Amino acid sequence: MDLxxxxxxxxxxxxxxxxxxxxxxxxxxxxxxxxxxRSANLEAAQDIxxxxxxxxxxxxxxxxxxxxxxxxxxxxxxxxxxxxxxxxAEYKKSVSLEELQEQGFEPISPHNPESELxxxxxxxxxxQDFMEIQEKIVQLPAKYQxxxxxxxxxxxxxxxxxxxxxxxxxxxxxxxxxxIEKLRExx
Amino acid sequence: MKYEDFVKKLENLKAPEIELPGHxxxxxxxxxxxxxxxxxxxxNWAKVLAPIAATVLLITFVGIFVDMxxxxxxxxxxxxxxxxxxQLQNFIKTNAGYKQxxxxxxxxxxxxxxxxxxxxxxVPAAIDDSATxxxxxxxxxxxxxxxxxxxTDGKYIYLVSGNKTIIVQADPPEQAQVLSEIELEGTVIGIxxxxxxxVLFEQETPYxxxxxxxxESDEKIxxxxxxxxxxxxxxxxxxxxxxxxxxxxxxxxxxxxSRMIGDYAYxxxxxxxxxxxxxxxxxxxxxxxxxxxxPAEDIWYSNVSDYYYMYTTIIAVNTQNDGQxxxxxxxxxxxxxxxxxxxxxxxxxxxxxxxxxxxxxVWDSQKTSIHxxxxxxxxxxxxxxxxxxxxxxxxxxxDEYEDYFRVATTTHGxxxxxNVYVLNMALNITGSLEGLAPGETIYSARFMxxxxxxxxxxxxxxxxxxxxxxxxxxxxxGYLKVTGYSDYLHPYDENHIIGVGKETTDAGEFxxxxxxxxSLFDVSDVSKPVLISDREIGDRGSESPVLHDHKAFLFxxxxxxxVMPILEAKVDVTxxxxxxxxxxxxxxxYQGAYLFDISIDNGLQLRGRITHIDDPSALxxxxxxxxxxxxxxxxxxxxxxxxxxxxxxxKMNNLENLDYIxxxxxxx
Numbered sequence: 001m002d003l004x005x006x007x008x009x010x011x012x013x014x015x016x017x018x019x020x021x022x023x024x025x026x027x028x029x030x031x032x033x034x035x036x037x038r039s040a041n042l043e044a045a046q047d048i049x050x051x052x053x054x055x056x057x058x059x060x061x062x063x064x065x066x067x068x069x070x071x072x073x074x075x076x077x078x079x080x081x082x083x084x085x086x087x088x089a090e091y092k093k094s095v096s097l098e099e100l101q102e103q104g105f106e107p108i109s110p111h112n113p114e115s116e117l118x119x120x121x122x123x124x125x126x127x128q129d130f131m132e133i134q135e136k137i138v139q140l141p142a143k144y145q146x147x148x149x150x151x152x153x154x155x156x157x158x159x160x161x162x163x164x165x166x167x168x169x170x171x172x173x174x175x176x177x178x179x180i181e182k183l184r185e186x187x
Numbered sequence: 188m189k190y191e192d193f194v195k196k197l198e199n200l201k202a203p204e205i206e207l208p209g210h211x212x213x214x215x216x217x218x219x220x221x222x223x224x225x226x227x228x229x230x231n232w233a234k235v236l237a238p239i240a241a242t243v244l245l246i247t248f249v250g251i252f253v254d255m256x257x258x259x260x261x262x263x264x265x266x267x268x269x270x271x272x273x274q275l276q277n278f279i280k281t282n283a284g285y286k287q288x289x290x291x292x293x294x295x296x297x298x299x300x301x302x303x304x305x306x307x308x309x310v311p312a313a314i315d316d317s318a319t320x321x322x323x324x325x326x327x328x329x330x331x332x333x334x335x336x337x338x339t340d341g342k343y344i345y346l347v348s349g350n351k352t353i354i355v356q357a358d359p360p361e362q363a364q365v366l367s368e369i370e371l372e373g374t375v376i377g378i379x380x381x382x383x384x385x386v387l388f389e390q391e392t393p394y395x396x397x398x399x400x401x402x403e404s405d406e407k408i409x410x411x412x413x414x415x416x417x418x419x420x421x422x423x424x425x426x427x428x429x430x431x432x433x434x435x436x437x438x439x440x441x442x443x444x445s446r447m448i449g450d451y452a453y454x455x456x457x458x459x460x461x462x463x464x465x466x467x468x469x470x471x472x473x474x475x476x477x478x479x480x481x482p483a484e485d486i487w488y489s490n491v492s493d494y495y496y497m498y499t500t501i502i503a504v505n506t507q508n509d510g511q512x513x514x515x516x517x518x519x520x521x522x523x524x525x526x527x528x529x530x531x532x533x534x535x536x537x538x539x540x541x542x543x544x545x546x547x548x549v550w551d552s553q554k555t556s557i558h559x560x561x562x563x564x565x566x567x568x569x570x571x572x573x574x575x576x577x578x579x580x581x582x583x584x585x586d587e588y589e590d591y592f593r594v595a596t597t598t599h600g601x602x603x604x605x606n607v608y609v610l611n612m613a614l615n616i617t618g619s620l621e622g623l624a625p626g627e628t629i630y631s632a633r634f635m636x637x638x639x640x641x642x643x644x645x646x647x648x649x650x651x652x653x654x655x656x657x658x659x660x661x662x663x664x665g666y667l668k669v670t671g672y673s674d675y676l677h678p679y680d681e682n683h684i685i686g687v688g689k690e691t692t693d694a695g696e697f698x699x700x701x702x703x704x705x706s707l708f709d710v711s712d713v714s715k716p717v718l719i720s721d722r723e724i725g726d727r728g729s730e731s732p733v734l735h736d737h738k739a740f741l742f743x744x745x746x747x748x749x750v751m752p753i754l755e756a757k758v759d760v761t762x763x764x765x766x767x768x769x770x771x772x773x774x775x776x777y778q779g780a781y782l783f784d785i786s787i788d789n790g791l792q793l794r795g796r797i798t799h800i801d802d803p804s805a806l807x808x809x810x811x812x813x814x815x816x817x818x819x820x821x822x823x824x825x826x827x828x829x830x831x832x833x834x835x836x837x838k839m840n841n842l843e844n845l846d847y848i849x850x851x852x853x854x855x
Contacts, residue, residue, distance in 0.1 A: 024218060028211050037202050046210045050217075057218055116209045127203045152197040184193045 003069070010070050014060050023070065024053060030071075030154075031078050037153045038082045038145065040134045042120050048085055052078040072163040075150070079164060083142045136186045144179035151176055266572055272483040275519075276467055279460060279496060319358065321825040325677075325740045327582055330530050332447040334377025334388060335738045337821040337832050343427055344823070345385060347375045348834045348853050352387055354427050360828045360839040360848045366427045368854075373418065379447045383425040384433075384506045386452050390442050391416040417442040417456050419504055419513075433509050437473045438500060446528040450507045451564055453533065455526060460496040460519070470498045470517050487518040489558060489572045497521060499535060503565050516560060516567040527585035533560040533567075534592060536579050555579050555596060557614055573614025576621075577606050583676070583737070586634030591617070591658045595632040595641055605629050605643050609658040620661040624649055630688065633676035638664075640684055640710070644672035646693045650686070652713045665714035671704045671721075674734040677742055682711040683719075683787060687733050687740065687751065690723045699770050702729045703753050705783065705791055720790025724781060726773035728756030732820060741822050742785075748842070749783040749791070750829070752819045778815075780822045780831045782845070795845040799833045 006026075012019035031052055036045035055077050063073055124131070137145055146165060150156045158176075162169045188196070269275040321341040326333045336347040343366070344357040352369040356362065371389050379386040418437045422430040440458030447453070458470055470481045486498070499520045505511040520537060527534045539554040555578055559571040577596025579585065584595045592610045597603055605623040608616050627643035634640075639653040639661075648671050652664045670693065673686030686708060690701040702725040709717045731753045732739040741750040756773030763771045779798030783791050799817040816834035823830050829842045839848040 020218060021215065024215055028214070029206060032206065032211070033204060036205060042205075042207070046207060049210070050214050053214060053218055116207050120205045120207060123205050124203055127201060130200055130202050133197075133200065148197070152200065153202040180190065180194060180197070183197075184188060184190065187188060187193070 006070055010060070010063065014063070020057055020060070027071070027074055028053070031074055034075065034149070034154055035078055035082055036124075037130075037134070038149050039085060040124070040131060040138075042117055042124065044085055048078065048081045051081050055081070068163045068166075072160060075154075075156075075164040076166070079146055079150075083146075086138065086142060086145075133183075136183060139186065140179065140182055143175060144182055147172060147176045148179050148183065266487060266489050266569060269483045269486050269488060272467075272469075275483040275486060275488075278488060278519075279467060319826055322741055322743060322823045325737050325742065327527075327737070328529055330448060331528050332379060333738065334379055334386075334445045334447070335821070336375075336377060337823065338378055338380040339823050339825065339830075340380050340382075341825055343380075344830060344832070344837060345378055345380050346821075346832060346837075346853075347378060350374065351854075352378060352385070353853055354385075354424065354430065355837060355851055355853075356427065357830060357837070357839075358825050358828075360830075363837065363839060363849050363851045365851060365853065367430055369422065369430055371420075373416075376442050377445060379445075379452055379506070380424075381447060381450065381452075381506045383423060385422040385424045385430060386447070386504075386506055387418075387420040387422065388442055388445060388454065389418040389420060391418065415439075415441055417454070419452065419454055419502065421504065421506055421509070434504075435473075435475060436502065436504060436513050438502065439468075439471050440498070440500065443499075444526045446533075447506070448528075448530055448562070449564070450505055451562075452504045452506050453528070453562065453567075454502045454504070455533070455535070456500050456502070458498045458500070460498060470500050472500070472502065472513070472515055474513060481515065481517050485517060487516070487569045489518060489520060489556075489569075501533060501560060501567060503562070503567055505565060511565065514565045514567060516569055518558065518560075518569055520558065521556065525579050525582060525585070527582050527587070529587040531561060531563065532587060533562055534558065534585060534587070535560070536585070536594075538578055539574065553578055553599060555594070557592070557594070557610070559592070559612070559614055571612065571614040573610055573616070575606075575608045575610070575616065577604075580629050580632065583634075584629065584632045586639075588634065588636060588655075591655075593634055593639065593655060595629055595639065597629045602626050603628055605641065607639055607641070607653055607655075607661050609655060609661055611658075618657070618659040618661050620653060620663060623651060623663065630672045631674050631676045631686070633678065633684065635678050635681065635684075638710075638713070640676055642673045642676065642686065642688070646691070648672040648688070648691075650684075650708060650716055652710055652716055654713070665712075665716060667708065667716035667718065669706070669718050671701075671706070673704075673706065675737055675740065677737075677740065679707065679742075679744060679785070679787075682709065684708045684710055685742065685749070685785070687731070689729075689734070699727065701727050703731050703734075703755075705749070705751075707785065707787075707790055709787075719787065722783065722791045722793065724753050725755035725776075726758040727771060728758075728773040728775070730754045730756075739821060741824075743824070746824075746842075747784050747786045748824075749785045750780050750822045752779065752822070753781045754778045754818070778818050780819045780829075782829070797829070797831050797838060797840055797845060799831065799836055799838060 009019055009022050013023055032045060032049045035048045036042065039045050039048065052074065056074055063070065068076065137148055147161060150161045150164060158169050158172050162172045165172065269278065319341040321339055324333055324335045324338065338345045339357060342358050344355045346353050346355070350371055350373070352375055354366045356364050356366050369387070373389040373391040376388045376390050416437050417440055418435060420432060421434045423433045424430045438456050440456040443455040443457050445452060445454040461468055469483065472479050472481060496519055498517050500515055500517040502513050502515045504513045520535065524538055525536045535558045536555050539556050554574050554576050557573050557575065558569065561568045561570045575594055575596055577598040579594060579596055586593045590612055592614065593607065595605065595607050597605050602625050604621065604625055605627065606619060606621040609618040611617050623641070624643035627645040629641055630644045631642045632639065637654065637656040639655055641651040641653065643649055643651065647668050649666045649668045651666045654662045654664050671688055671690040673688035675687045677685045679685050686706040688704055690704040692699045692701055702723040704721060704723045706721040707719050709719050731751055733751045739752055742748065754775055755777040757776045758768065758771045758773040760768065777796070777798060778800060779796050781796045782794040784794050785791050799819055800815065819831045819833050821832045824842055827842045828848060829840045831838045834853065836850050836852050838850040840846060841848060
């Protein structure tokens with residue numbers, strides 16, 4: 001999907017919610033991936049992703065292309081949601097699988113959320129190096145977490161990070177520098 | 188580690204790329220159908236998405252298509268209860284062909300699952316229990332109250348406006364005021380008032396997918412089903428300013444209809460049978476905090492065939508005694524489409540669609556399946572099931588009289604035909620009159636003792652009079668052909684009948700509907716019914732809720748009074764040629780309650796009309812009429828005061844001269 005096509009889709013989706021589906025299909029993997037790499041928690045990642053897209057759908061009419069691209073706008077919502085997640089302990093609590101089951105949620109096989117989750121959990125564990133460093137990243141203040149994740153895991157350019165976080169490029173550069181220093185100290 | 192090396196490490200770190208396709212799909216469906224969800228600020232995502240995820244990936248579902256009657260029934264009886272869950276499961280699986288996935292998504296129609304229901308939203312029948320004289324809901328059977336959006340007990344008016352149920356002190360009109368409001372999250376479909384008890388039926392806004400969601404591969408994705416919930420809420424309103432919720436009973440499923448007989452409210456709810464991972468759902472009833480699954484052993488089955496199975500559950504609630512547990516009866520049937528209730532029996536009907544050898548639906552063999560549930564207070568028992576050819580129009584097509592059930596049907600096919608059947612209490616046909624008015628369709632029916640009146644229509648309106656004095660030999664006594672048709676028939680007295688419908692202009696093969704028409708027929712000479720008076724209001728495009736909902740109709744013979752809400756449209760004759768005038772739609776010019784004097788001697792005379800639309804400029808905006816909160820929906824009287832009710836206000840006028848007395852604004 002090129003930018004002009006995306007612009008057109010956003011315009012359509014602002015009027016007819018079903019056009020939102022294409023945008024969703026395009027961005028779900030990216031947003032879910034980003035959120036998961038930041039939270040390292042599959043259950044939380046599902047909720048935050050859900051919240052992100054719902055907010056996007058609800059606020060789509062407010063979205064204007066000239067300030068940021070749609071992609072950056074989505075990352076921005078997701079980033080806010082992740083930060084909120086880290087601030088609120090109960091966010092984490094409300095989505096545990098145990099609680100899900102207590103609520104009477106009985107996953108079914110083969111393609112059900114539980115087996116899907118178990119499989120995903122296994123995959124996540126295999127990324128030992130990542131998980132080790134991720135544990136340290138989450139100890140950092142949110143402003144550092146954001147830039148590290150966007151730069152190194154999402155492979156975003158400084159310009160794009162600036163757009164997502166709504167900060168100047170120079171600010172992003174210095175934030176990134178300090179973030180790397182802090183993380184290195186923690187190593 | 189050096190800074191540069193550390194950056195390199197970060198850059199080369201292999202970050203996880205993990206996907207959750209189940210979550211992706213479930214969320215996608217949720218978002219596309221978001222408008223249909225209840226809008227909550229805080230989502231419990233796990234709860235919201237879990238059922239979607241579970242259903243999305245389930246390909247076998249219900250599709251249930253029972254095309255061979257008599258194929259397998261436990262015990263071989265017509266009616267019985269299942270002996271176990273396994274038997275229920277077996278019954279469904281054996282009878283169901285899984286041929287078709289059948290969620291009838293019909294646009295934005297909320298009632299998805301059937302030709303469903305009595306869509307009528309139901310006000311009480313005139314009961315003179317005090318010094319005041321007031322009107323009740325226009326009901327079909329004396330002693331069997333029907334829930335409505337407005338009720339009165341002669342002193343207070345209880346009404347549903349938006350998601351609020353409002354209690355208004357109505358008498359004396361000069362002191363009329365809102366006393367209290369009950370605000371609920373769901374939609375209040377109807378209410379009953381019984382002494383100091385107010386009964387509300389709330390339908391939780393369900394999740395109804397309406398988009399045809401396709402995945403990228405264009406493979407059809409089946410929509411998830413989340414059962415809506417129906418709540419029965421009983422309030423103590425002894426203090427009208429402070430209604431107190433006394434009991435709450437809820438069940439999964441769609442509210443179909445309700446009645447109140449004496450202290451008991453009976454509620455009929457439908458829930459489709461569906462299967463997830465080899466498990467069938469069972470109906471659930473919650474009383475207060477206690478939730479109960481209705482065991483298979485309590486569920487009745489019958490010899491039915493339909494596209495899909497539904498649990499039809501009738502719940503009886505004592506509205507006065509909170510200590511008495513609600514009772515219920517569940518029957519595994521098709522989608523109930525109509526319901527008739529006498530003081531002793533509930534009759535449920537649903538269409539049986541015929542199929543040809545290829546399993547395709549055919550119109551010709553269409554039948555109606557009828558089920559009788561005997562009721563006596565809290566005791567209910569499913570006692571009989573039967574079948575008649577043809578299709579039932581609405582509750583007025585049915586009647587019970589001296590231990591016989593009578594029903595009028597239309598059989599579609601090459602040539603439509605109309606029929607009347609008389610059945611005994613075992614629901615076996617004892618007598619029939621078939622083939623009335625070939626090519627026409629029943630528009631309205633009314634049974635009055637030993638007679639039935641039928642209006643069939645194609646180009647003109649024949650009103651048939653049918654004698655039912657001999658249950659074995661129903662007989663056509665006579666008919667009258669006039670232009671127009673009636674959608675609703677109301678007895679004036681035993682020899683006169685009121686018809687409400689539309690005027691029509693014959694156009695050869697069909698007819699153009701014109702203004703709203705009210706007729707008064709004399710049927711004292713049964714062989715020659717006579718039209719004694721009629722009134723046409725407005726031109727083509729005029730409408731009245733009475734045409735679809737009898738509860739909007741107010742009639743009192745002793746007062747010579749007939750009141751009904753009408754939207755009057757007028758055609759600007761200068762805009763059209765003479766030929767065009769028959770089909771030209773009028774512009775709305777007035778909406779309000781039209782009051783008629785009605786008597787045998789003077790026929791129908793317009794006494795006056797009342798509107799809630801005070802701003803005349805609003806009249807020019809046609810759409811305003813269809814969505815305005817100022818549309819009068821109901822009217823009632825208490826002593827000599829006429830109360831007209833819209834979503835926005837209650838207006839009080841003198842019943843005789845229509846002088847304005849007062850009005851109460853309703854905060855909607």
